[in-house]
Amino acid sequence: MATLELKSLWKEYGDDVVLERLNATVETGEFVTIVGASGCGKTTFLKMLLGTESPTRGELLLDGKPIPDEPDETRGIVFQRYSVLPHLTAERNVMLAGELESSRFLGHTFGRMRLALRNEARQMLEDVGLGHAMHKYPHELSGGMQQRLAIAQALMKKPRILLLDEPFGALDPGIRRDMHKLVLKLWREQNLTVFMITHDLEEGFFLGTRLWVFDKDRLDPQAPGAYGARITYDLPVGRDDAHTLDSIADRVDSTARALND
Amino acid sequence: MKKLINRHPGIVSRWALGLLPFLLIAVIYTAASTARLEENPNDKLLPSASAMADAMHRMAFEPSKRTGDYVLWTDTAASLQRLAIGVGLAALVGLVFGIANGAIPLFRAGLSPLITGISLVPPMAMLPILFIAFGLEELAKVMLIFIGITPFLIRDLQQRTEEIPEEQIIKMQTLGANTWQIIVRLVWPQIMPRLIAAVRLSLGSAWLFLIAAEAIAATDGLGYRIFLVRRYLAMDVILPYVVWITLLAFVIDLVLRRYSAWRYPWFHGRTA
Secondary structure, eight states, rough: OOOEEEEEEEETEEEEEEEEEEEEEETOOOOEEEEOOOOOOHHHHHHHHHHOOOOEEEEEEETTTEOOOOOOOEEEESSSSOSTTSSSOHHHHHHHHHHHHHHHHTTOOOOOOOHHHHHHHHHHHHHHHHHGGGTOOOGGSHHHHHHHHHHHHHHHHHOOOEEETTTTTTOOOHHHHHHHHHHHHHHHHOOOOOEEEEEEEHHHHSSSSEEEEEOOOOOTTTTTTSSEEEEEEEEEESSOOHHHHHHHHHHHHHHHHHHHH | OOOOOOOOHHHHHHHHHHHHHHHHHHHHHHHHHHHHHHTTTTSSOOOHHHHHHHHHHHHSSSTTTTOOOOOOOOHHHHHHHHHHHHHHHHHHHHHHHHHHHHHHHHHHHHHHHHHHHHHHOOOHHHHHHHHHHHSSSSHHHHHHHHHHHHHHHHHHHHHHTTTHHHHHHHHHHHHHHHHHHHHHIHHHHHHHHHHHHHHHHHHHHHHHHHHHHHHSSSSSSHHHHHHHHHGTTTTTHHHHHHHHHHHHHHHHHHHHHHHHHHHOHHHHHOOO
16 A cells, blocks of 8 residues: 655746656555755755645645645654753653654553553663663763664654654764664564655665655756756666666766755 | 964863852952051941951841840841742732743734833832832832832743744644643743843842832841941941842842753753
8 A cells, every 4th residue: 555645746946946746656565765965855845744745736635645744753754963852861762762652641651551662662772672772861872873763752642653864974884884784674674654864875775665866957057946857767676776876976976066066 | 472362261161160250359349448447446337258257247146135036037038039930929810821922823812012101111110009008018028029020021931932933833833732722832941031131131020129118118138237236337247247138149049040041951951
């Protein structure tokens, strides 16, 4: 069953066309990686998925219904930064989703309920490799650990779609490889539907099941905003070759120069 | 030899450098006081250290002939009580309205212009109005402190609330939080240490308003006392009282700072 449908989706800010005529269908369990030059609407698209921006024209459907126009528990998110709450320990960060659900007024739980949530949270923290850091505050954790925590926190809610906004952009290459493994493992185990935005083309090429390249088909160097970006490549990951990678890299680079000069 | 901007004092020299100005002031004062007293033993302007000690001993440990009170302590208790009620109320109102204004755009649209307007009224100009409206009793003095610092607290906390990263507010929503839960689990806990910081900043003005109100209409309090004995040029009481007020202010500030560091380690860990 189609989880997400894009039907001639447009996004404009005034005269600036950001995205034009996006058409695609994403099934449950797919892992879509989105790459493209800065300014090509990747983040705008993610914001539409989140509900903080709405389409100018066209439709964005989740399970056949228009996607809610504010963030809610159907879509989980991990940002590049500020994803976890600095005033809670790792354990409390992960317990948060459960606490919010079971106590609508206080947002805090006590007694047996709390114990149950704590055990769940501990299990999840073990799964993402943070079993030793349960009682630490985010500022005491490294960048990679904070992102592990953010993923754990988002997954507690079992979202229909997990959105990752350049989650590993600020991490060292070694740590980044570990994080790839973790994300792939969780994706397989929990049958998640994932959208990941990345700057790193190679990351997009081997992570997940599907690669989208956002690029401007038509680009007027005098008026970069005149035409919007489209999905210029929609490739199944694993069946592509080095040649495709090179040609995509070339195109994305030239767009990036035209847009960001 | 390193450039001056790159030379940092060690622990010993930092203390020595820090204490040096205090010592210098003490030495200069003593010299000036001795010189004046030599010329005229009844000089009141720069009393000697022993005269001040005598005066304070009288204020603190001998019951007043008129009322039987130990004046320094009743003054201190009266002033601190006013300060605590005024600042406490201001902090409470600042917290509630600061968060509401900062977190809820509809609230902000309605209230923000009013609060900006009120904050521009000089509080001291309100003092006669307060005395007329609330009488010369405790309420007017507490209200002056309250009116003096509340607009600042509201505006500061509103700004701090608006500075909470958008990512965290979105994150809370994706975890299923409603508006109220976002406030009690995200905004409020993150604003508390900032409230303490804002209160520390506003304490200076709070003391100013307290002493002003006491100077004009009161029957006890630290501000009342120094303005009362001013009539007799009693510098031997005024100077130690000023030092005592300064010490109280310093201790309150220190306690707030320590409490915040102990209670909100994540806040101080992050800013350090």
